[in-house]
Amino acid sequence: MPLINECTVPAVLTVDNSVVDLETIEALYENRATSDELEKIKKHYETSKEDEVKLLDKPEQYEYFSSTQGFREMGSRTLDPDFYCSQRTTTLYTQKTIPSLCVCDLLDCSSVKDVIGLVLAFGNYMNGGNRTRGQADGFGLEILPKLKDVKSRDNRISLVDYVVAYYLRNFDEHAGTDKSAFPLPEPQDFFLAAQVKFEDLTKDMRKLKRDLTACEKDVQKVCANSSEENLQPFKEKMEAFVSTGDEMFSHCRLSLRSLLFPLFLPHSFLDMVSYFGLKPKSGEKEVAPGYVFMLWYEFCSDFKNTWKRESKNISKERLKEAQENIKKITAEKRVETKKINANSLKERLRQKEASPIAVSVQNSVKTLCEKVLQSYLRLEKPCACLQVNQQIVVLIPCHYTMQRCLPQAAIAIRLIGNYAQKMTWYSSPCLQKNMPKYIYRSL
Numbered sequence: 001m002p003l004i005n006e007c008t009v010p011a012v013l014t015v016d017n018s019v020v021d022l023e024t025i026e027a028l029y030e031n032r033a034t035s036d037e038l039e040k041i042k043k044h045y046e047t048s049k050e051d052e053v054k055l056l057d058k059p060e061q062y063e064y065f066s067s068t069q070g071f072r073e074m075g076s077r078t079l080d081p082d083f084y085c086s087q088r089t090t091t092l093y094t095q096k097t098i099p100s101l102c103v104c105d106l107l108d109c110s111s112v113k114d115v116i117g118l119v120l121a122f123g124n125y126m127n128g129g130n131r132t133r134g135q136a137d138g139f140g141l142e143i144l145p146k147l148k149d150v151k152s153r154d155n156r157i158s159l160v161d162y163v164v165a166y167y168l169r170n171f172d173e174h175a176g177t178d179k180s181a182f183p184l185p186e187p188q189d190f191f192l193a194a195q196v197k198f199e200d201l202t203k204d205m206r207k208l209k210r211d212l213t214a215c216e217k218d219v220q221k222v223c224a225n226s227s228e229e230n231l232q233p234f235k236e237k238m239e240a241f242v243s244t245g246d247e248m249f250s251h252c253r254l255s256l257r258s259l260l261f262p263l264f265l266p267h268s269f270l271d272m273v274s275y276f277g278l279k280p281k282s283g284e285k286e287v288a289p290g291y292v293f294m295l296w297y298e299f300c301s302d303f304k305n306t307w308k309r310e311s312k313n314i315s316k317e318r319l320k321e322a323q324e325n326i327k328k329i330t331a332e333k334r335v336e337t338k339k340i341n342a343n344s345l346k347e348r349l350r351q352k353e354a355s356p357i358a359v360s361v362q363n364s365v366k367t368l369c370e371k372v373l374q375s376y377l378r379l380e381k382p383c384a385c386l387q388v389n390q391q392i393v394v395l396i397p398c399h400y401t402m403q404r405c406l407p408q409a410a411i412a413i414r415l416i417g418n419y420a421q422k423m424t425w426y427s428s429p430c431l432q433k434n435m436p437k438y439i440y441r442s443l
Contacts, residue, residue: 099193099289102185103272106296111183114171115303118163119147141276141292144299164306168314176314187304190297194290205253212245 106112124135150159157165167183168175219238272278273287280287340347 098189099196099269099293102189102193102293102296103269105185105189106272107275109183109185111171111181112185115163115167115183118166119144119159122159122163122166138277141278141295144295145302147299148302160302161306161310164303164310168307168310176311176318180311182304182307184300184303185296187297187300190293190300194293194297196289198289205249208249212242212249215245216242 120136120139123139127136147159147163151157152162168180172180172183174180219235219242222238223235269289273292278287278292281291
Protein backbone atom coordinates (compact mmCIF):
# COMPACT_ATOMS: atom_id res chain seq x y z
CA MET A 1 0.00 0.00 0.00
CA PRO A 2 2.21 2.86 -1.28
CA LEU A 3 -0.37 5.48 -0.22
CA ILE A 4 0.73 5.31 3.42
CA ASN A 5 3.68 7.35 4.64
CA GLU A 6 4.81 9.06 7.82
CA CYS A 7 2.26 11.88 7.27
CA THR A 8 -0.80 9.64 7.00
CA VAL A 9 -1.43 9.00 10.70
CA PRO A 10 -1.02 12.66 11.82
CA ALA A 11 -3.29 13.77 8.96
CA VAL A 12 -5.99 11.31 10.04
CA LEU A 13 -5.72 12.39 13.67
CA THR A 14 -5.99 16.09 12.79
CA VAL A 15 -8.54 15.58 9.96
CA ASP A 16 -6.21 17.45 7.59
CA ASN A 17 -7.60 17.01 4.09
CA SER A 18 -4.77 18.98 2.51
CA VAL A 19 -2.30 16.17 3.28
CA VAL A 20 -4.57 13.16 2.72
CA ASP A 21 -7.28 13.80 0.16
CA LEU A 22 -10.57 11.97 -0.30
CA GLU A 23 -9.26 9.56 -2.94
CA THR A 24 -6.45 8.43 -0.66
CA ILE A 25 -8.83 7.95 2.26
CA GLU A 26 -11.22 5.92 0.12
CA ALA A 27 -8.33 3.78 -1.13
CA LEU A 28 -7.19 3.14 2.45
CA TYR A 29 -10.70 2.16 3.44
CA GLU A 30 -11.24 -0.13 0.45
CA ASN A 31 -7.85 -1.86 0.85
CA ARG A 32 -8.00 -2.32 4.62
CA ALA A 33 -6.68 -5.57 6.04
CA THR A 34 -8.93 -8.56 6.51
CA SER A 35 -9.80 -9.91 9.94
CA ASP A 36 -7.17 -12.70 9.72
CA GLU A 37 -4.48 -10.27 8.63
CA LEU A 38 -5.39 -7.89 11.43
CA GLU A 39 -5.22 -10.68 14.02
CA LYS A 40 -1.71 -11.60 12.88
CA ILE A 41 -0.60 -7.97 13.10
CA LYS A 42 -2.01 -7.61 16.60
CA LYS A 43 -0.38 -10.87 17.70
CA HIS A 44 2.96 -9.70 16.36
CA TYR A 45 2.65 -6.42 18.26
CA GLU A 46 1.78 -8.21 21.48
CA THR A 47 4.44 -10.95 21.33
CA SER A 48 7.35 -9.15 19.71
CA LYS A 49 9.92 -6.90 21.23
CA GLU A 50 10.14 -3.19 20.50
CA ASP A 51 12.93 -3.61 17.94
CA GLU A 52 10.98 -6.31 16.11
CA VAL A 53 7.82 -4.18 16.07
CA LYS A 54 9.70 -1.44 14.22
CA LEU A 55 10.44 -3.90 11.44
CA LEU A 56 6.79 -3.81 10.38
CA ASP A 57 6.11 -1.79 7.25
CA LYS A 58 3.99 1.40 7.30
CA PRO A 59 0.77 -0.24 6.01
CA GLU A 60 0.86 -2.79 8.86
CA GLN A 61 1.61 -0.04 11.37
CA TYR A 62 -1.35 2.02 10.06
CA GLU A 63 -3.68 -1.00 10.25
CA TYR A 64 -2.71 -1.64 13.86
CA PHE A 65 -3.11 2.05 14.76
CA SER A 66 -6.51 2.38 13.06
CA SER A 67 -7.81 -0.74 14.78
CA THR A 68 -6.76 0.45 18.22
CA GLN A 69 -8.10 4.00 17.71
CA GLY A 70 -11.42 2.95 16.18
CA PHE A 71 -10.74 4.35 12.68
CA ARG A 72 -10.87 1.00 10.94
CA GLU A 73 -14.63 0.83 10.35
CA MET A 74 -15.06 4.50 9.48
CA GLY A 75 -15.52 5.50 5.87
CA SER A 76 -14.90 8.70 3.97
CA ARG A 77 -17.92 10.36 5.56
CA THR A 78 -15.90 10.74 8.75
CA LEU A 79 -12.34 11.06 7.50
CA ASP A 80 -13.28 13.76 4.93
CA PRO A 81 -16.45 15.30 6.37
CA ASP A 82 -16.34 18.68 4.61
CA PHE A 83 -16.30 17.22 1.12
CA TYR A 84 -18.81 14.53 1.98
CA CYS A 85 -21.40 16.83 3.53
CA SER A 86 -21.02 19.76 1.14
CA GLN A 87 -21.20 17.54 -1.93
CA ARG A 88 -24.37 15.79 -0.84
CA THR A 89 -26.19 18.91 0.33
CA THR A 90 -25.09 20.95 -2.70
CA THR A 91 -26.46 18.31 -5.04
CA LEU A 92 -29.77 18.23 -3.20
CA TYR A 93 -29.97 22.02 -3.07
CA THR A 94 -29.31 22.32 -6.82
CA GLN A 95 -31.93 19.72 -7.66
CA LYS A 96 -34.44 21.57 -5.51
CA THR A 97 -33.54 25.10 -6.62
CA ILE A 98 -34.05 24.63 -10.36
CA PRO A 99 -37.74 23.61 -10.09
CA SER A 100 -38.32 26.40 -7.55
CA LEU A 101 -36.95 29.04 -9.92
CA CYS A 102 -39.02 27.71 -12.80
CA VAL A 103 -42.20 27.82 -10.70
CA CYS A 104 -41.56 31.40 -9.55
CA ASP A 105 -40.75 32.58 -13.09
CA LEU A 106 -43.97 31.11 -14.48
CA LEU A 107 -46.15 32.70 -11.82
CA ASP A 108 -44.42 36.06 -11.33
CA CYS A 109 -43.07 37.01 -14.76
CA SER A 110 -45.42 39.44 -16.53
CA SER A 111 -44.00 38.62 -19.97
CA VAL A 112 -45.08 34.98 -19.54
CA LYS A 113 -48.64 36.17 -18.95
CA ASP A 114 -48.42 38.39 -22.04
CA VAL A 115 -47.37 35.46 -24.22
CA ILE A 116 -50.10 33.20 -22.82
CA GLY A 117 -52.63 36.00 -23.37
CA LEU A 118 -51.58 36.31 -27.02
CA VAL A 119 -51.97 32.57 -27.54
CA LEU A 120 -55.48 32.71 -26.06
CA ALA A 121 -56.47 35.79 -28.09
CA PHE A 122 -55.26 34.37 -31.40
CA GLY A 123 -56.85 31.02 -30.65
CA ASN A 124 -60.21 32.69 -30.00
CA TYR A 125 -59.84 34.69 -33.20
CA MET A 126 -59.26 31.55 -35.23
CA ASN A 127 -62.24 29.84 -33.55
CA GLY A 128 -64.47 32.90 -33.95
CA GLY A 129 -66.39 31.43 -36.87
CA ASN A 130 -66.87 28.07 -35.19
CA ARG A 131 -70.26 27.98 -33.48
CA THR A 132 -69.57 24.76 -31.62
CA ARG A 133 -66.38 26.00 -29.96
CA GLY A 134 -67.02 29.69 -29.54
CA GLN A 135 -64.82 31.88 -27.36
CA ALA A 136 -62.69 30.31 -24.62
CA ASP A 137 -61.62 31.74 -21.27
CA GLY A 138 -58.45 29.65 -21.22
CA PHE A 139 -56.71 26.57 -22.58
CA GLY A 140 -54.81 23.56 -21.33
CA LEU A 141 -51.04 23.66 -21.27
CA GLU A 142 -50.90 20.42 -23.21
CA ILE A 143 -51.55 22.39 -26.43
CA LEU A 144 -48.41 24.53 -26.05
CA PRO A 145 -46.07 22.04 -27.81
CA LYS A 146 -48.64 21.70 -30.62
CA LEU A 147 -48.72 25.39 -31.56
CA LYS A 148 -45.86 24.93 -34.00
CA ASP A 149 -48.07 22.53 -35.99
CA VAL A 150 -50.79 25.18 -36.51
CA LYS A 151 -49.93 26.64 -39.93
CA SER A 152 -51.21 29.61 -41.90
CA ARG A 153 -53.26 29.20 -45.08
CA ASP A 154 -50.22 29.50 -47.30
CA ASN A 155 -48.32 27.13 -44.98
CA ARG A 156 -45.59 29.77 -44.64
CA ILE A 157 -45.60 30.45 -40.89
CA SER A 158 -46.89 28.72 -37.76
CA LEU A 159 -48.86 30.10 -34.85
CA VAL A 160 -45.67 30.23 -32.78
CA ASP A 161 -44.03 32.37 -35.48
CA TYR A 162 -46.95 34.78 -35.50
CA VAL A 163 -47.07 35.05 -31.69
CA VAL A 164 -43.35 35.77 -31.52
CA ALA A 165 -43.50 38.37 -34.30
CA TYR A 166 -46.51 40.11 -32.74
CA TYR A 167 -44.91 40.14 -29.28
CA LEU A 168 -41.63 41.62 -30.53
CA ARG A 169 -43.31 44.34 -32.59
CA ASN A 170 -45.97 45.34 -30.06
CA PHE A 171 -44.71 44.43 -26.55
CA ASP A 172 -40.90 44.55 -26.67
CA GLU A 173 -39.64 48.15 -26.81
CA HIS A 174 -36.05 47.00 -27.38
CA ALA A 175 -36.78 44.42 -30.09
CA GLY A 176 -33.84 43.93 -32.42
CA THR A 177 -31.32 45.41 -29.96
CA ASP A 178 -29.00 44.00 -27.33
CA LYS A 179 -31.40 45.15 -24.59
CA SER A 180 -34.14 42.81 -25.80
CA ALA A 181 -34.76 40.04 -23.24
CA PHE A 182 -36.25 36.62 -23.85
CA PRO A 183 -39.77 36.81 -22.35
CA LEU A 184 -39.96 33.21 -21.11
CA PRO A 185 -37.74 31.20 -18.73
CA GLU A 186 -34.80 29.46 -20.32
CA PRO A 187 -35.71 26.10 -21.92
CA GLN A 188 -32.66 24.44 -20.38
CA ASP A 189 -33.96 25.23 -16.88
CA PHE A 190 -37.21 23.43 -17.65
CA PHE A 191 -35.28 20.48 -19.05
CA LEU A 192 -33.20 20.17 -15.87
CA ALA A 193 -36.29 20.63 -13.70
CA ALA A 194 -38.03 17.84 -15.61
CA GLN A 195 -35.21 15.45 -14.69
CA VAL A 196 -35.76 16.02 -10.98
CA LYS A 197 -38.09 13.59 -9.27
CA PHE A 198 -39.46 14.68 -5.94
CA GLU A 199 -39.63 11.06 -4.77
CA ASP A 200 -35.90 10.67 -5.40
CA LEU A 201 -35.20 13.89 -3.52
CA THR A 202 -37.12 12.55 -0.54
CA LYS A 203 -35.19 9.26 -0.67
CA ASP A 204 -31.87 11.10 -0.88
CA MET A 205 -32.83 13.22 2.11
CA ARG A 206 -33.61 10.12 4.15
CA LYS A 207 -30.35 8.46 3.14
CA LEU A 208 -28.42 11.60 4.04
CA LYS A 209 -30.03 11.61 7.48
CA ARG A 210 -29.12 7.95 8.02
CA ASP A 211 -25.53 8.60 7.00
CA LEU A 212 -25.27 11.59 9.33
CA THR A 213 -26.62 9.52 12.21
CA ALA A 214 -24.15 6.71 11.46
CA CYS A 215 -21.31 9.22 11.25
CA GLU A 216 -22.24 10.65 14.64
CA LYS A 217 -22.16 7.17 16.17
CA ASP A 218 -18.79 6.44 14.57
CA VAL A 219 -17.36 9.65 15.98
CA GLN A 220 -18.57 8.74 19.46
CA LYS A 221 -17.02 5.28 19.09
CA VAL A 222 -13.65 6.66 17.99
CA CYS A 223 -13.60 9.22 20.79
CA ALA A 224 -14.38 6.49 23.33
CA ASN A 225 -11.54 4.21 22.12
CA SER A 226 -8.90 6.88 21.50
CA SER A 227 -6.25 7.82 23.98
CA GLU A 228 -6.19 11.28 25.50
CA GLU A 229 -3.13 12.34 23.50
CA ASN A 230 -4.82 11.48 20.19
CA LEU A 231 -8.31 12.74 21.07
CA GLN A 232 -7.82 16.35 20.00
CA PRO A 233 -8.29 18.03 17.58
CA PHE A 234 -10.17 15.10 16.05
CA LYS A 235 -13.04 15.27 18.53
CA GLU A 236 -13.49 19.04 18.22
CA LYS A 237 -13.50 19.01 14.41
CA MET A 238 -15.84 16.05 14.11
CA GLU A 239 -18.33 17.45 16.60
CA ALA A 240 -18.39 20.70 14.60
CA PHE A 241 -18.91 18.69 11.43
CA VAL A 242 -21.84 16.76 12.91
CA SER A 243 -23.46 19.99 14.09
CA THR A 244 -23.00 21.65 10.68
CA GLY A 245 -24.32 18.56 8.93
CA ASP A 246 -27.50 18.59 11.02
CA GLU A 247 -28.09 22.28 10.21
CA MET A 248 -27.59 21.76 6.48
CA PHE A 249 -29.87 18.75 6.51
CA SER A 250 -32.61 20.71 8.28
CA HIS A 251 -32.30 23.53 5.75
CA CYS A 252 -32.53 21.12 2.80
CA ARG A 253 -35.52 19.36 4.30
CA LEU A 254 -37.41 22.62 4.84
CA SER A 255 -36.51 23.78 1.34
CA LEU A 256 -37.83 20.56 -0.15
CA ARG A 257 -41.08 20.93 1.76
CA SER A 258 -41.44 24.53 0.64
CA LEU A 259 -41.10 23.37 -2.97
CA LEU A 260 -44.16 21.19 -2.55
CA PHE A 261 -46.05 23.33 -0.04
CA PRO A 262 -46.01 27.16 0.33
CA LEU A 263 -44.05 27.42 3.57
CA PHE A 264 -41.13 29.74 2.82
CA LEU A 265 -41.17 30.27 -0.94
CA PRO A 266 -43.71 32.71 -2.44
CA HIS A 267 -45.03 29.95 -4.70
CA SER A 268 -44.93 26.16 -4.71
CA PHE A 269 -45.36 23.56 -7.39
CA LEU A 270 -48.90 22.93 -6.20
CA ASP A 271 -49.65 26.65 -6.60
CA MET A 272 -48.51 26.48 -10.21
CA VAL A 273 -50.62 23.37 -10.86
CA SER A 274 -53.66 25.13 -9.42
CA TYR A 275 -52.97 28.39 -11.29
CA PHE A 276 -52.79 26.74 -14.71
CA GLY A 277 -55.61 24.31 -13.96
CA LEU A 278 -53.50 21.22 -14.58
CA LYS A 279 -55.04 17.82 -14.05
CA PRO A 280 -53.26 14.48 -13.68
CA LYS A 281 -53.19 12.01 -16.53
CA SER A 282 -55.59 9.13 -16.58
CA GLY A 283 -54.48 6.49 -14.11
CA GLU A 284 -52.36 8.91 -12.06
CA LYS A 285 -53.30 10.47 -8.75
CA GLU A 286 -51.16 13.60 -8.98
CA VAL A 287 -49.68 15.82 -11.65
CA ALA A 288 -46.13 14.70 -12.36
CA PRO A 289 -43.62 17.59 -12.23
CA GLY A 290 -41.62 16.07 -15.07
CA TYR A 291 -44.67 16.13 -17.34
CA VAL A 292 -45.43 19.80 -16.62
CA PHE A 293 -41.86 20.99 -17.06
CA MET A 294 -41.46 19.06 -20.32
CA LEU A 295 -44.52 20.82 -21.75
CA TRP A 296 -42.93 24.16 -21.01
CA TYR A 297 -39.54 22.96 -22.26
CA GLU A 298 -40.89 22.07 -25.70
CA PHE A 299 -42.87 25.30 -26.04
CA CYS A 300 -40.01 27.54 -24.81
CA SER A 301 -37.56 25.81 -27.16
CA ASP A 302 -39.79 26.48 -30.18
CA PHE A 303 -40.45 30.02 -28.98
CA LYS A 304 -36.77 30.83 -28.45
CA ASN A 305 -35.67 29.53 -31.86
CA THR A 306 -38.29 31.70 -33.54
CA TRP A 307 -37.50 34.62 -31.23
CA LYS A 308 -33.83 34.61 -32.26
CA ARG A 309 -34.69 34.49 -35.95
CA GLU A 310 -37.31 37.25 -35.73
CA SER A 311 -35.01 39.46 -33.63
CA LYS A 312 -32.37 39.28 -36.36
CA ASN A 313 -34.95 40.24 -38.97
CA ILE A 314 -36.08 43.25 -36.93
CA SER A 315 -32.47 44.28 -36.38
CA LYS A 316 -31.85 44.21 -40.15
CA GLU A 317 -35.02 46.23 -40.77
CA ARG A 318 -33.97 48.89 -38.26
CA LEU A 319 -30.51 49.08 -39.77
CA LYS A 320 -31.96 49.49 -43.26
CA GLU A 321 -34.40 52.15 -42.04
CA ALA A 322 -31.58 54.08 -40.35
CA GLN A 323 -29.52 53.99 -43.52
CA GLU A 324 -32.46 55.33 -45.55
CA ASN A 325 -32.99 58.15 -43.05
CA ILE A 326 -29.35 59.12 -43.30
CA LYS A 327 -29.62 59.21 -47.08
CA LYS A 328 -32.67 61.48 -46.86
CA ILE A 329 -30.96 63.86 -44.43
CA THR A 330 -27.82 64.09 -46.52
CA ALA A 331 -29.89 64.59 -49.69
CA GLU A 332 -31.76 67.51 -48.13
CA LYS A 333 -28.57 69.21 -46.99
CA ARG A 334 -26.82 68.70 -50.29
CA VAL A 335 -26.38 72.05 -52.16
CA GLU A 336 -25.83 72.08 -55.86
CA THR A 337 -22.84 74.20 -56.76
CA LYS A 338 -22.57 75.90 -60.14
CA LYS A 339 -19.53 77.24 -61.85
CA ILE A 340 -19.20 81.01 -61.62
CA ASN A 341 -19.54 82.90 -64.84
CA ALA A 342 -16.45 85.05 -65.05
CA ASN A 343 -18.19 87.57 -67.32
CA SER A 344 -21.18 88.17 -65.02
CA LEU A 345 -21.71 91.59 -63.42
CA LYS A 346 -21.63 90.22 -59.86
CA GLU A 347 -18.31 88.45 -60.42
CA ARG A 348 -16.73 91.52 -62.02
CA LEU A 349 -17.84 93.69 -59.07
CA ARG A 350 -16.49 91.15 -56.59
CA GLN A 351 -13.15 91.04 -58.33
CA LYS A 352 -13.06 94.83 -58.47
CA GLU A 353 -13.73 95.18 -54.73
CA ALA A 354 -11.10 92.57 -53.92
CA SER A 355 -8.45 94.26 -56.04
CA PRO A 356 -5.62 96.17 -54.29
CA ILE A 357 -6.77 99.42 -55.92
CA ALA A 358 -10.27 99.10 -54.39
CA VAL A 359 -8.82 98.39 -50.95
CA SER A 360 -6.62 101.45 -51.22
CA VAL A 361 -9.60 103.62 -52.21
CA GLN A 362 -11.63 102.36 -49.24
CA ASN A 363 -8.80 103.14 -46.83
CA SER A 364 -8.54 106.62 -48.26
CA VAL A 365 -12.28 107.18 -47.83
CA LYS A 366 -12.10 106.11 -44.18
CA THR A 367 -9.19 108.43 -43.49
CA LEU A 368 -11.02 111.31 -45.16
CA CYS A 369 -14.15 110.59 -43.10
CA GLU A 370 -12.17 110.66 -39.88
CA LYS A 371 -10.58 114.03 -40.64
CA VAL A 372 -13.77 115.69 -41.88
CA LEU A 373 -15.83 114.51 -38.91
CA GLN A 374 -13.18 115.61 -36.43
CA SER A 375 -13.10 119.04 -37.99
CA TYR A 376 -16.86 119.56 -38.20
CA LEU A 377 -17.70 118.03 -34.82
CA ARG A 378 -14.80 119.82 -33.10
CA LEU A 379 -13.75 116.67 -31.31
CA GLU A 380 -10.82 116.69 -28.94
CA LYS A 381 -10.03 113.14 -29.96
CA PRO A 382 -10.29 111.93 -33.54
CA CYS A 383 -13.21 109.71 -34.36
CA ALA A 384 -12.76 106.33 -35.97
CA CYS A 385 -14.28 104.96 -39.18
CA LEU A 386 -14.38 101.24 -39.76
CA GLN A 387 -15.19 99.28 -42.89
CA VAL A 388 -17.69 96.55 -41.92
CA ASN A 389 -19.58 94.59 -44.61
CA GLN A 390 -19.24 97.39 -47.17
CA GLN A 391 -20.43 99.96 -44.60
CA ILE A 392 -18.42 102.78 -43.04
CA VAL A 393 -19.11 102.79 -39.30
CA VAL A 394 -18.46 106.12 -37.51
CA LEU A 395 -17.33 105.83 -33.88
CA ILE A 396 -17.70 109.06 -31.82
CA PRO A 397 -16.60 109.43 -28.15
CA CYS A 398 -19.41 108.64 -25.75
CA HIS A 399 -19.41 112.02 -23.89
CA TYR A 400 -21.06 113.74 -26.87
CA THR A 401 -24.81 113.65 -26.76
CA MET A 402 -27.08 112.65 -29.55
CA GLN A 403 -28.63 116.13 -29.98
CA ARG A 404 -25.25 117.82 -30.28
CA CYS A 405 -23.55 115.37 -32.60
CA LEU A 406 -26.31 114.25 -34.91
CA PRO A 407 -26.83 117.49 -36.98
CA GLN A 408 -23.11 118.09 -37.43
CA ALA A 409 -22.59 114.44 -38.32
CA ALA A 410 -25.28 114.75 -40.98
CA ILE A 411 -23.47 117.76 -42.53
CA ALA A 412 -20.22 115.86 -42.48
CA ILE A 413 -21.80 112.89 -44.15
CA ARG A 414 -23.20 115.13 -46.92
CA LEU A 415 -19.75 116.48 -47.58
CA ILE A 416 -18.18 113.07 -47.96
CA GLY A 417 -21.25 111.41 -49.47
CA ASN A 418 -19.63 111.36 -52.89
CA TYR A 419 -16.93 109.05 -51.56
CA ALA A 420 -18.86 106.69 -49.25
CA GLN A 421 -21.62 104.44 -50.51
CA LYS A 422 -22.98 103.84 -47.01
CA MET A 423 -22.34 105.45 -43.65
CA THR A 424 -23.81 104.15 -40.39
CA TRP A 425 -24.27 106.02 -37.10
CA TYR A 426 -24.16 103.87 -33.96
CA SER A 427 -24.91 105.14 -30.49
CA SER A 428 -22.26 104.76 -27.84
CA PRO A 429 -22.65 101.83 -25.37
CA CYS A 430 -23.69 104.06 -22.48
CA LEU A 431 -26.51 105.70 -24.50
CA GLN A 432 -27.49 102.68 -26.53
CA LYS A 433 -30.94 102.36 -24.92
CA ASN A 434 -32.00 105.91 -25.80
CA MET A 435 -30.24 106.54 -29.12
CA PRO A 436 -31.54 104.96 -32.32
CA LYS A 437 -29.41 103.62 -35.11
CA TYR A 438 -29.21 105.62 -38.38
CA ILE A 439 -28.01 104.45 -41.73
CA TYR A 440 -27.05 107.25 -44.17
CA ARG A 441 -26.80 106.52 -47.80
CA SER A 442 -25.19 108.79 -50.39
CA LEU A 443 -26.82 112.22 -50.36
